[in-house]
Every structure is written in C-alpha cells, then in structure tokens.
Amino acid sequence: MGISITQLGIFLTLKDIIKEKKILAISVQYPPPFSLIKKLSNKYGSLLSVADLKKLENANNQNFQNILFKDVLGAESIDSLDISGEEGATIEFNLNEDISSSNYKHLLKKYDLVFEGGTMEHISNLHMYLRNIFSLIKVNGFYLPNVPSTGQMEHGFYQFSPTFFCDLIFKNKKWLDLLFLGLDVDGSRHKGLSFDNFYEETSFSHPPSISNTYGYKFYNKRFMKSSIATGTLINLLNQSGYTTSLLSIIKKSNEGNLNFNFSQYIYRSFSLKNIVGSSNKKITDKKSFMKIRLSKKFVKLFIINFPLSSILKYRIILFIVRFMKI
Structure with missing residues (x-):
C-alpha cells in the first residue's frame, strides 16, 4: 500500500518523537502522489x-522514506526489512518466522519506531509477525x-476491523498502550473516524497525547x-x-510476551441475547412495528x-455531528 498521505x-505530527531515533520500515514503503504531499504542505x-x-x-520511490525520516524528520537512522531485497530493503527476513532464533537476533530491542504501510495483511x-x-x-x-480495513478484497490475506487492535491491546495492556486508532476513508477523500472513546477499555485522547501542537x-x-453516530457511520x-x-x-x-488469545470487545461487554436476540424465540415470530419503532436500532x-x-449520508452525519458538537 505504501505511505498514505494521512x-x-x-x-x-511526531517529529519530536522521531528526531535522533532509530527507525525501521517494514518493506520499502513508496510515497503518496507528490500532488497530495504539496496539498498537505499548503494546508x-x-x-x-x-x-x-x-x-x-x-525523491524517488525507493529513497523517499529515507529522505522523509532522516532529512525532514531528523531521525538518526532508518533500516528496511522485507522478505527479499527486490525493492531495496537493507534486511532480508521472512516475518512468518521467529526473528529471535535467526541471524538477526541482534536487532531485538534496537528500534525506537517501527512502521508499515500495508505489510501485515500479506x-x-x-501472531509471529506481531511478536x-x-x-x-x-x-x-x-x-x-x-x-x-474494507474494500480491498484479494489485496492480501486479511482486512482488519478496528476491534482487532483494541482487543489485542486490551489483552496485552500491561505492556502495550493504544495512543491512536483511526479509519482513513477512500484515500483521505472523505473525513475519517477516530475511535478515541468508541471502545471504553482502550480509550485514548484525540488528538493523540504525543502529537506536537502543530x-x-x-x-x-x-x-x-467518537460520538453516538460512530456506529452508524461505520x-x-x-x-x-x-x-x-x-x-x-x-x-x-514495558517488555512482555504477546498474548494472542483474545476475544472481541462486543462479546466481552454485552450478552449474546443483546447481540443476536433470545435463543428461545421462534423463527416464525415477527417484530411488531411498535417494538421496532421503540428499538434503539x-x-x-x-x-x-x-x-x-x-x-452522502456519511458526509451529512459528519456535518451534523460537527455542527451540534455531539
């Protein structure tokens, strides 16, 4: 996928965090179109x-991330790790395998920031990848x-829901903290969603607490x-x-061992009856209009x-929420 404009x-926004730090890119991540970068600068x-x-x-596709992190953001160094060196990666390793048992175990705990622009889905x-x-x-x-997250069937093995990251972090909350989780819509052509208070167990500040003031x-x-409309917008x-x-x-x-045995937020927080209905209800039963009308849904x-x-409905609701500040 590469580095998106968002x-x-x-x-x-993390320039203060990145300055003089060691960075690792998972794969060599290509840049967004320069026209979008120029618009970002103008705005x-x-x-x-x-x-x-x-x-x-x-910059070109291969050296963009190096120029961005070293020359613009002031990082000390940037390495790139991929399964092959075809796109110029400095480290060749298959992340399906355990890196701690490989010739690259000297890289453990080396980096201040690791990023990817769409590798995990491949x-x-x-479990091993995230470990x-x-x-x-x-x-x-x-x-x-x-x-x-959605709309990219056959791009990779997986598409991820926000709950995946929230549930993963919740299960490993003794050593992992969620500082931001947001949904980018149609390549930033429409305003995205922040999940700052959508999942109570992993709420975070919006904007993120580590962002610079700019x-x-x-x-x-x-x-x-996040608002009362977030579920409808999804x-x-x-x-x-x-x-x-x-x-x-x-x-x-902190240091920790990744626990990948986690359950989904909705099933931890609500009974199955509230989610799918009563198990005793006959399949021929129909809801009356009055019950539907009074339903929260x-x-x-x-x-x-x-x-x-x-x-269009999505954009209208965004406008209403912003205008009414709900």
Missing part, C-alpha cells in the same frame, strides 16, 4: 514547510501500522472524534463500497435504509 501527516505548513517539501520533491502467521514487530522495538518505542489541526480536520462505510484503512499508534511501555436502521447514497 500516514505521512501522522509522521509529521498544514507548520507540519511540512516549503523547504522540507523541496527535499521530498526530488503475512499468514499474524517479531514488538520484539524489535525498545521499551517506550512505537509501532505505527497502516493496514486495509498536529492538533491535522487530527481534527482528518478524523471525526455501517454506512460498509455499505458504500469505499476502501478504508486503519492507522494506529501503539506504544510499547430504529434510528440507525432508518438512516441506513434511507434512499440516498451511503457516502
């Missing part, structure tokens, strides 16, 4: 100055994934805070057919089934 913006000049834009303008052994990722990160270091405008413009995006991707900032606060169902395009 992920680029997130990197820029958020405090994040990407004209001088820094000039540095990126002369890895069959997710490897966190073993490469120092304590108080960060993992910044960008992975497909990043506040970026996060507020790019992502809608349903509309599912109906729309638009591509979405998940971006996250995860902090490794009625408004959501009405919006979802209203005869307008899903993305």
